[in-house]
Amino acid sequence: MIQENIANLTSLWQTVGQSVNAYLSTPEFDICMVNNAEWPNRLWFRGDHNEAQVKLALEQVKAASVKLIVPYWDIYNSGSQSLLERAGFKRISEQAGMGMDLHHPLKQTQPIRLETVRTKAMAVEWEALFSQAFGYRITADLLLPTYPTTAFFLVYLNNTPIGTCALHHTNGSIIGIHSVGIIPTMRAKGLARQTMITVLNQAMAEGFTYAVLQASAMGKGLYLTLGFSEQFVQVNYSLPPDA
Template identity: 45%
Template sequence: MNTIQSNIDNLTALWQQASRPFNGCFGSAAFNYCHVEHSGWPNRLWFNQDITPELIKTAAAAIDDKSSAFTLPYWDIYNSGSFQILDTLGYQQKSEQIGMSLKLEQPFLQRPGLDYRRVTDDAAAQLWSDIFGQAFGYLISPEILMRTGNGIEYYLAYYQDQPAGTAMLYTTGDIAGIHAVGVIPGMRRKGIADDMMVFILNRAIALGASYATLQASAMGKGLYLKLGFKEEFRIKNYIFKV
């Protein structure tokens, strides 16, 4: 299995799933973009092939009427150095992630201590949005959760009856994409992220997934390596604004 492509496909399918109820999916053979008003996510534009200056200009023209900035993930899989085109054109790189995957086999040992609750109502969706914002510093609209909760699993983790973190699970075929795993600042250094990952991985196994994929920050990479994930490719995230 090409886990690199499966990782990218799961991620882009998630963005499309999240924006589809808002009629926010657009695209062509060369690129796609997703946009939801009043939300910091997904709001992504991505290319389905290696980039050229002409292709970037075409994509920029396509979002010319959008007021908010998009994030442009550059998949560093072409061995062409074409990300330098974005640098030359003046687009600012805001972050970098590591695409990782794990073959799922035996369930993981789950430690007691956390309570996990799937988001199923408006109040929980608002709370998830608030906790996510504290953990990551930007907004996912609670309306997205309520309109996509059948296809995307959103979870809140509670520590001593207090909401502590968020997680998101999205499956495509036998790929389980793990997203939005975050812990609020006041609850960090308690092993909560580790336990959340074990819960989500076991949930993925229960759903019949063969592989788990995710996109890690440099800070989170160590946790995922400890669980057995392997590094496979880099994602350079650019601010893409006309």
């Protein structure tokens, strides 16, 4: 399930990147590089990396027209993250990879609903809400291609938009939950929990039996109380501007 979790995340990046001709695959790593965007600009290795591969990655990141983030998953027990750090990459954030079996619907206590982004106006609203919730942008144009495996949702409390989420699947049993965010003015009301319950119940109704996600420090506690277990740590690296 650890590999499935990581595969779901990288598949999402690949899916979105391919939709705008911004995805490149090499024997050592994959790259998604969308101009005029902050996401999903990533370079990720196909497995554990060695010094030669890090050198190639460094050249790609330095030559890129956008800032590329390099994720590292602590699943190899090799200490190979030190190769990235010696090459000049700096840690910028950490996330917890988490998973959960889906068995029984959870009790929903607030009228949260999800609306699939289908129009330009909805995509622009999603972009604005996401930016408020997370502090960076996913551009509206990336939400509008028809993705058979991916859907972006506006989150509503009654008829008021309060946040965002996205769902992505790579097979019929595992659902990846991404971009769950509540705008600051609506926080501390239990709405993130109720949004997750709505998402999980929808996933179960659609036949998924396992959910995966990558949690920030702020969200990890919530996901643990819902029944998720921590599987691994994802450390995100980037090059300083003067590197």
